[in-house]
Amino acid sequence: MGTQSELGAFLRSRRARLRPEDVGLPPHGTRRRVPGLRREELALLAGVSVTHYTRLEQGQSTNASEAVLDAIARALRLSDDECAHLKDLARPARPRRPQVPRPEHARxxxxxxxxxxxxxxxxxxxxxxxxxxxxxxxxxxxxxxxxxxxxxxxxxxxxxxxxxxxxxxxxxxxxxxxxxxxxxxxxxxxxxxxxxxxxxxxxxxxxxxxxxxxxxxxxxxxxxxxxxxxxxxxxxxxxxxxxxxxxxxxxxxxxxxxxxxxxxxxxxxxxxxxxxxxxxxxxxxxxxxxxxxxxxxxxxxxxxxxx
CATH class of the missing domain: 3.30.450.180 (Beta-Lactamase)
Structure with missing residues (x-):
């Protein structure tokens, strides 16, 4: 799975573990097809546009700012380790030419x-x-x-x-x-x-x-x-x-x-x-x-x- 696919799967897994009432939103009247927060609800909590968040979750954006990622992490109630993981996935290092790794040794x-x-x-x-x-x-x-x-x-x-x-x-x-x-x-x-x-x-x-x-x-x-x-x-x-x-x-x-x-x-x-x-x-x-x-x-x- 590529980094952007991993990002989308990670964000969806963290949306799924939160209910609207967990984050101070009124429960939606209609039955939900999937558990957890909807994209628009998370975008509202994070203070970002639904379009911006959707592009990020779908792997179509690799230049999200530190402020946006921090806002999403707060809305999802991520731990420090999870927040660091989100940033690793959202802003991956530039791909390098594949190389055969050399064996490591202890000094x-x-x-x-x-x-x-x-x-x-x-x-x-x-x-x-x-x-x-x-x-x-x-x-x-x-x-x-x-x-x-x-x-x-x-x-x-x-x-x-x-x-x-x-x-x-x-x-x-x-x-x-x-x-x-x-x-x-x-x-x-x-x-x-x-x-x-x-x-x-x-x-x-x-x-x-x-x-x-x-x-x-x-x-x-x-x-x-x-x-x-x-x-x-x-x-x-x-x-x-x-x-x-x-x-x-x-x-x-x-x-x-x-x-x-x-x-x-x-x-x-x-x-x-x-x-x-x-x-x-x-x-x-x-x-x-x-x-x-x-x-x-x-x-x-x-x-x-x-x-």
Whole structure:
């Protein structure tokens, strides 16, 4: 779907969630064919002409002013993230000649930082949620069932969003999978609006829409949300339930990469579980370094589940 088609679909989805009485307008006497505000009602609320708004929603206008977009955002009661998304779609960057994206990599210094954060699960992600690097604890927390060296190969890299919707192990990892899925998709939608010319991102979205009915249904609702911190509840197959805080920190360069790190509240069962997972990871690493090719899991950490 092109940027202007996305704009129209987004605006229609936001009109549909508001009723006239929600915004101080008298309810219309006749039965409505579609839910929500009509174009003329929204134009009235925003203080713009119906023609101007209609052209914008139909993708026939790409030069809407900041004031007009702000007025429409207020009328639709958009969040800050939704308002930013509206502006990304309404005034897309000038199209560039399509190019084959070059594989991204985490800088050596960033990899060193990851491994210095030994007791903190941490990963480096690109804007598509491809894993560029992780430390042993980050791998053990999020994807212990796959090859820890997979981020080093651009063709084999795990993608956290793809895994969330298409990987059964990852689905079982999140206690509140539905909420995790909504949040991840809303962030992906925001990224897609900012980078409409990203071919790999478009391919990821297409793959998910084709293979996950849940993704397709959520995507059609146009959720938009940027989530940089919060809490996630896990049920890890090795150490059981954990509630971990997370911080997603964007790098200061223009790469779009970010560092995602997890922590547990001190003195909680979640902290104890995370320490157990660290102990198991350290044991495995020591065994690998010793040339045994594997590791015995410390007593009390074995589980009948799969990671």
């Amino acid at each position: 050596p210094g960033l990899r060193n930082l990851l491994h210095a954060m030994g007791e903190v699960p941490a990963v480096v992600l690109d804007r598509r949620n491809d894993v560029l690097a992780w430390n042993p604890l980050g791998h053990a927390l999020l994807a212990g069932h796959i090859d820890p060296d997979s981020p080093d190969s651009p063709t084999q890299r795990p993608n956290l969003t793809r895994m969330l919707f298409l990987d059964a192990h990852t689905r079982e990892l999140y206690t509140e999978w539905e909420e995790e899925a909504r949040t991840a998709l809303a962030a992906l939608r925001l990224t897609a609006g900012r980078h409409p010319d990203d071919r790999h991102l478009a391919e990821l979205i297409g793959q998910l829409a084709m293979n996950s009915p849940e993704f397709a249904a959520l995507w059609s609702r146009h959720p938009v949300r940027n989530c940089t911190s919060g809490a996630k509840r896990f049920h890890h197959p090795l150490v059981g339930p954990m509630e971990l805080e997370f911080e997603s920190m964007h790098l200061s360069d223009a790469s779009g990469q970010r560092l995602l790190a997890y922590s547990a509240e001190p003195g909680t069962p979640s902290e104890a579980a995370l320490r157990l997972l660290f102990a198991a990871t350290a044991t495995a690493d020591a065994a690998k370094a010793g040339g045994r090719g594997g590791a015995d899991v410390p007593s009390g950490l074995r589980s009948s589940g799969t990671a």
